Amino acid sequence: GPQNVLSAVAESARKCPGDVILEDATQQKLTYRKLMVGAEVLAHALRGAVAGGGRVGLLLPNVNATPVVILALWSLGKVPAMLNFSSGIPTMLACTELAGLKHIVTSRAFLERARLNVDAFVKAGINLIYLEDVRSGISGSRKFLTLLQHVLHLPSSISHPPSAGATAVIVFTSGSEGVPKGVELTHGNILANIRQMLAVADFTDRDRFFNCLPLFHSFGFTVGTFLPLVRGLYVFLYPSP
Numbered sequence: 001g002p003q004n005v006l007s008a009v010a011e012s013a014r015k016c017p018g019d020v021i022l023e024d025a026t027q028q029k030l031t032y033r034k035l036m037v038g039a040e041v042l043a044h045a046l047r048g049a050v051a052g053g054g055r056v057g058l059l060l061p062n063v064n065a066t067p068v069v070i071l072a073l074w075s076l077g078k079v080p081a082m083l084n085f086s087s088g089i090p091t092m093l094a095c096t097e098l099a100g101l102k103h104i105v106t107s108r109a110f111l112e113r114a115r116l117n118v119d120a121f122v123k124a125g126i127n128l129i130y131l132e133d134v135r136s137g138i139s140g141s142r143k144f145l146t147l148l149q150h151v152l153h154l155p156s157s158i159s160h161p162p163s164a165g166a167t168a169v170i171v172f173t174s175g176s177e178g179v180p181k182g183v184e185l186t187h188g189n190i191l192a193n194i195r196q197m198l199a200v201a202d203f204t205d206r207d208r209f210f211n212c213l214p215l216f217h218s219f220g221f222t223v224g225t226f227l228p229l230v231r232g233l234y235v236f237l238y239p240s241p
Helices: 005-015 032-046 065-074 089-099 108-113 119-123 131-136 140-151 187-198 220-230
Strands: 020-024 030-031 055-059 078-082 103-106 127-130 167-172 182-186 208-211 233-235
Touching: 005 089, 005 187, 005 220, 020 032, 020 220, 030 182, 032 131, 032 140, 055 065, 055 089, 065 078, 065 187, 065 220, 078 089, 078 119, 078 233, 089 119, 089 167, 089 182, 089 220, 103 108, 127 131, 167 187, 167 220, 182 220, 187 220, 220 233
Parallel strands: 020 233, 055 078, 055 103, 078 167, 103 127, 208 233
Antiparallel strands: 020 030, 167 182
16 A cells, blocks of 8 residues: 555545545534645645755644644655644753754644743744745635646645655653653554554444544544544544543
8 A cells, every 4th residue: 555644645535535534623624635735735835934954843733734734744755743732832842952843833823822932942043834824825826726736636746755664753752751752653653553453443434533632642643633534534633632
């Protein structure tokens, strides 16, 4: 089968592009086609902003935008580093230094709701990329051309599918033994876990997932979100356990 998670999701999307696959607490629904088109449009918009450095921090909750950003970063050959926003600013700063992050993708609305003051990131020289700003710079023609490309099954001009052994994501330990440790999971690791779950759990096409575990959590990332996206099962993202 596919050798990376991006290709595995794209393969399922080609089979049933009109199926609603993703929904969040705002009750915004995404079909597979909207998911993949959104990821590619976002990849074009982010390409210049995340230049330099192979790893990009993500500071986002469980909303539709989060897997869209992850797919976009994979399309650009970047590795998302999932920051645990519940750990506090000092711990997140330690994680950004550990991972060598130069950019963090986040949202003003989320930071305001979570009451996170990110001045410390700015002082540390980290570039904060706000999704609201990125979206405002995306033209209607870009959206239309990308949609047309997906409808006609034309090859992407931006996607560089990673190998199975390439790092797919960085998650961080809780820090209970001191400074958090960074854990690199490869595309092969994640796909193996997904296929192991599919081998032992009797999922059917009518099953629906409810994921309240954050994507900075390895189970929330792999089983709660990308297993259903790979298998073709609707998943509802809820922001808190």
